[in-house]
Amino acid sequence: MITHIFNSSIVSGPEMLVIPALKKLGEAVSIIFLTETRLPTESARPIEYAMKFGYDVYSVPVNGRWDKTAFLELRNVLDKISPRIIHAHDVKASLYLQQAKRVRPGFKGAIVSTHHGASYRKGKIRLYEEIYVRFVLPSFDKVLCVCELDRKSVIHRGVPEGKVSIHLNGTDRPRVLPEDRNASAATIRKSWKEKMPELPDTDAAVFLGAVARLSPEKRHDRMLKVVASFKKREESGHCKKTVLLCFGEGPEEQKLRQLARTLQLEDRVFFMGYSNTISDEMAGFDALLCLSDGEGIPINLLEAGWAATPVISTRVGGIPDLINSNEAGFLVEKKASDESIAEQMWNMLQNTKQLTSVGQAYQKRVMEFFSHDAWLKKLNEVYATLPGKI
Structure with a gap:
């Protein structure tokens, strides 16, 4: 026993x-x-x-x-x-x-x-x-x-x-095959929109995800500031808008909601609450964000791997053990300014071919070493x- x-x-x-x-x-x-x-x-x-x-x-x-x-x-x-x-x-x-x-x-x-x-x-x-x-x-x-x-x-x-x-x-999750990923994303986003009608249509935006407790060390505030920076770039160009879906509950929720209002992100940042199905819905994100000040190896990042969803994370704790090369994910420095992180993320997200390639390489790594x-x-x-x- x-x-x-x-x-x-x-x-x-x-x-x-x-x-x-x-x-x-x-x-x-x-x-x-x-x-x-x-x-x-x-x-x-x-x-x-x-x-x-x-x-x-x-x-x-x-x-x-x-x-x-x-x-x-x-x-x-x-x-x-x-x-x-x-x-x-x-x-x-x-x-x-x-x-x-x-x-x-x-x-x-x-x-x-x-x-x-x-x-x-x-x-x-x-x-x-x-x-x-x-x-x-x-x-x-x-x-x-x-x-x-x-x-x-x-x-x-x-x-x-x-x-x-x-x-x-x-961890183990159902693998999302490369040829099925677009269809899976559309189905998942449709189900999210049924719960949150304010969400954009499935192909009308870049969908970023944050799956974490709404607590200070997870730094959702930095994510919101990144989305605010994206908003300025999108308004000056001709590209899809970026939305951030925050899954989770926690003590920072009201503070973060107020920050979203202050930054005029009500149509770009959505607080989705607790979900007991999100672990099987990672394919709904174009990328999963983790800008924490510290982490071990978060389970939600592994779940993203099974869905071939690329991860953008701060280089903290055990994250470099998981994302050990540029081919398997994107790392930014914790000490970098919010604007610098936004610049790096913007460049990453504009290269959709690279996002797909990184997601597939990340899936292979997670399946081999983190099952x-x-x-x-x-x-x-x-x-x-x-x-x-x-």
Whole structure:
């Protein structure tokens, strides 16, 4: 038995990567969620998501950041399940696993932690991440990082190098064949327009996508400023207008809506809200944007690959592990000015033949190196290094 532990109030990248893939692990899997008592409705979503896959799912209520009662309850659940490996994901789940192990003697099982993105966190979250890396991870049998930059970061901060491995993200989606892509895009855009009638017709604009939580580090504000720059260029020439579809929810939504109004982009920027189907609709975009200040390897970028949708991203975190050449995608520098990024993106988007070529090369790379099978192969290799822990 392998047990995975999450602390989740939304179904995001880690859950969407790990939970479906584990069905093909070849060993029984159970899942434990630390559920925040202050967010009962939100905490129910990941549990419902995992149960759809047929796992044994357990819930441990957590009240606050440091809940000793939850440490004990987590230990009781683990003793009942008696897994040979317990695998925690990110900061809080790993901290609670460490403390559950210390509740009383007799703990059985190897413990593993995956750090889903170390390179950019700010404020209190950065402080918690520092505590996690310096005081929690060294006690684990194995530490997995989703990119080379993160691996170097945790080693630099004191985690023994021999414990740390890279575990590149991977996901599977239906492949969109090159000859089917235009028809797929038209069908998807038609369905979007039914939900948002203000959208332009399927062939009347360049459709850019942003699929991410509306939070500060994702830098949707930069995307809006890029679209504003495009608007000026389009008004002085004869070319299709560019629209940006933002899929996701988050604390920045009202601020971003106001920015769109200020920049007079009401007919170019559309807030589409949360979608549980967007992972299979990436072919609707001419390009997917990721201008974040920091990332691991985002699942939505991998999903774009299966659709042969090219990605334009800042060169941060694990993105260069994914887009390792100009043939596989477009990278811009995080420190570049908004206008400089707009200039580069404009030139990229005007070359439709290059966009198509890059999308196809990107699809080939994702299918070969970032699939569920590649992810599971590496995970099984890691688990095989943990003998004698039953």
